[in-house]
Amino acid sequence: MSDYIVEMRHITKRFPGIVANDDVTIQVKKGEIFALLGENGAGKSTLMSMLFGMYEPDEGDIYIRGEKVRISSPNHATKLNIGMVHQHFKLVSNYTIAENIVMGMEPVKKVLGLFPAVDMKQANEDIRALSQKYGLEVEPTDVIENINVSTQQRVEILKMLYREAEILIFDEPTAVLTPQEIEFLLDIIKGLRENGKTIILITHKLEEIKKVADRCAILNRGRLIDVLDVKETSTRKMANLMVGREVSFETPKKEPEFGKEVLKVEHMTVVNQDHFEVVKDVSFTVHGGEIFAIAGVAGNGQIEVADAIAGLLPLHKGKVWLNGKDITEESIRRRALEGISYIPEDRQNYGIVMDFTLSENLGLRSYFREPFSRKGILDKKAFDSYAEDLIDKYDIRSGQGLRTVVRSMSGGNQQKAIIAREIEQESDLMIFVQPTRGLDIGAIENIRRQMIGERDKGKAILLISLELDEIMDCADTIGVIYNGKIQKIADARTLTTNEVGEFMMGVKRHA
Ligand SMILES: Nc1ncnc2c1ncn2[C@@H]1O[C@H](COP(=O)(O)OP(=O)(O)OP(=O)(O)O)[C@@H](O)[C@H]1O
Ligand SMILES: [Mg+2]
Known part of the structure; x- marks a missing residue:
């Protein structure tokens, strides 16, 4: 058995006019938090979209638990226990939380011992139990359009967990959250690792990587630059590698001169x-x-x-x-x-x-x-x-x-x-x-x-x-x-x- 739960080897993906991923190899260990860092357009979302079966690579291979796979669709990814929370959420706004989570995998009961029917009561109970287990409190019967962004994100996470995802991909999950909510989410992510899950986290925030990630891969214009041990790397070094030059953290500014x-x-x-x-x-x-x-x-x-x-x-x-x-x-x-x-x-x-x-x-x-x-x-x-x-x-x-x-x-x-x-x-x-x-x-x-x-x-x-x-x-x-x-x-x-x-x-x- 391989040491790695996910391996993407020599992945290349081209779009008209651009090589979005150029011979990228990443290997993710079971139970680690693996961060992906790179400039806007570096190819992070593209790489993860292939792991989640939304695109297929033009070149290269993907191995899950040591076995070579062709991930042909998000459904297939789900079967391989891979889940993803996208940059822009994909929930049905007039459905309840529970309906969104169980969609396509609804628990079924037999009416009069004969006719199969969706058992929403069971679904609500299952979700309440799941949310307690992971500290992701939600009210299963609330409707999506009435809940805030951070709760919607919890729903997305629960949706992955309900599908028994073991490999969880988060594409910029903190971009839509307030500082307090970010702290909470980072704790949740650490909790998931403690539960044995493997996490791939895309973020632009170096402090977040420093706080939770074990290793960090850096992409630049489609190419893999380096994979770093987070504990041993300063945020400055990460920033410089990512941008390919010395980055200044302060913005120079002269004294103001107010006009009318x-x-x-x-x-x-x-x-x-x-x-x-x-x-x-x-x-x-x-x-x-x-x-x-x-x-x-x-x-x-x-x-x-x-x-x-x-x-x-x-x-x-x-x-x-x-x-x-x-x-x-x-x-x-x-x-x-x-x-x-x-x-x-x-x-x-x-x-x-x-x-x-x-x-x-x-x-x-x-x-x-x-x-x-x-x-x-x-x-x-x-x-x-x-x-x-x-x-x-x-x-x-x-x-x-x-x-x-x-x-x-x-x-x-x-x-x-x-x-x-x-x-x-x-x-x-x-x-x-x-x-x-x-x-x-x-x-x-x-x-x-x-x-x-x-x-x-x-x-x-x-x-x-x-x-x-x-x-x-x-x-x-x-x-x-x-x-x-x-x-x-x-x-x-x-x-x-x-x-x-x-x-x-x-x-x-x-x-
Ligand atoms: N479906 C597509 N068709 C054409 N070009 C695409 C497509 N998806 C991505 N690209 C291009 O591939 C490159 C990488 O995009 P990607 O979304 O992976 O970047 P990213 O690293 O996630 O950036 P950001 O931090 O801004 O989200 C970009 O130049 C983008 O324009
Ligand atoms: Mg992106």
């Missing part, structure tokens, strides 16, 4: 569908040349503040001013034209058209303007040369450059495309919601530089981030939101990370 007031929010109150006040009497201003960051634990109203400024949500009370003009009643499109760029949280639904090319997506906000359109006629050349510039400046990687259909791009590169398009609008106000989520370290460095560059050009920036490090590194002014209310607004230089943390928890009140 660009955004003014006055007594903003926003009410959700259940008539509950999610934003309560919030007021603040952002000047040209200022990065104003809203810090807060997820779900405290910060997204609603951003949506209301961009026009996606109506204000219940209060006013929004842009460059001295009241825009409270204006449409989303009007606000965009008057100078608001918006990088929303839900990028796949609001940011991008998946079946358009990269060039078309990059031009989406400008097509009706010169030089892209003259007297109503679109100039394709103008689109393309504009797109080429952005692809270069923001290092957007894909198989076929500007002709790539966005759906086929890696998650991180889709995101870089939205950021590029929005920054390049030269809007007076730029709203960034979680701009670096899901990006690799090199890309994060680049995006932060671009954001600070815009601020230095005199743009007003509203940054919403769950990552306190990002806020402390970038912000000139910090507003802390808790339970829909701004608790504190102060010059970032006068606040420590700890203080901001305390305001975020509602422990400390406005002095």
Whole structure:
């Protein structure tokens, strides 16, 4: 019997214009946590999609428990006890938790001792027992659309466990979670290892790898660079190997020079569908040349503040001013034209058209303007040369450059495309919601530089981030939101990370 539960030997996978995996060999031991690290587009998701039977390799072999296999479908992978939680979840939103978990493998009872029928009562009980065993509490009868992202992720994990998966693949599971939820998930993953499971974890967060992983494979542009023993490797070394150069962990930034007031929010109150006040009497201003960051634990109203400024949500009370003009009643499109760029949280639904090319997506906000359109006629050349510039400046990687259909791009590169398009609008106000989520370290460095560059050009920036490090590194002014209310607004230089943390928890009140 082989020492390895999973072996992928000399795997090559080509897509039009790109070798996504180029002669990659990884060997995973039973009961270890094996991390996969690499830049956006390095080929991590592709490699794992082959292990889960979604694609077949062009070259190379896969061995499971020492036996050579051709994994032809996710069903086949399931039979081999392989499970995967994808970058974007795949649950049926109007089904219950239990229905989603048992789908295709429902327990059956005999009605009148004769007719087989799905035994949902049994299913609910099974799932309750399973969730207790692994510390993944869920209410089996809750409907998916009513539960939050972190609970949905628990459901995905339970779904794998219900299918008796022994090899568990997690594709960027922490990208959608808050810092508290991340801690919890990492504990769950360690618990799974203690239960004898083997885990393959894709993440961009070096601290997470340091915390839980035993070994770490590094991919760069489709090639395997190295496999490291995590205990013996510093995060700096991992970062440098991954990017192929020295990475700086700090973003250089000069002293702010505030210009005129660009955004003014006055007594903003926003009410959700259940008539509950999610934003309560919030007021603040952002000047040209200022990065104003809203810090807060997820779900405290910060997204609603951003949506209301961009026009996606109506204000219940209060006013929004842009460059001295009241825009409270204006449409989303009007606000965009008057100078608001918006990088929303839900990028796949609001940011991008998946079946358009990269060039078309990059031009989406400008097509009706010169030089892209003259007297109503679109100039394709103008689109393309504009797109080429952005692809270069923001290092957007894909198989076929500007002709790539966005759906086929890696998650991180889709995101870089939205950021590029929005920054390049030269809007007076730029709203960034979680701009670096899901990006690799090199890309994060680049995006932060671009954001600070815009601020230095005199743009007003509203940054919403769950990552306190990002806020402390970038912000000139910090507003802390808790339970829909701004608790504190102060010059970032006068606040420590700890203080901001305390305001975020509602422990400390406005002095
Ligand atoms: N179905 C597909 N068709 C065409 N090209 C694809 C397809 N899937 C992936 N690619 C390309 O293969 C490369 C690797 O993509 P992959 O999604 O594996 O990257 P990744 O390492 O997971 O990146 P990220 O960190 O951004 O998620 C990318 O250049 C991507 O554009
Ligand atoms: Mg990926």
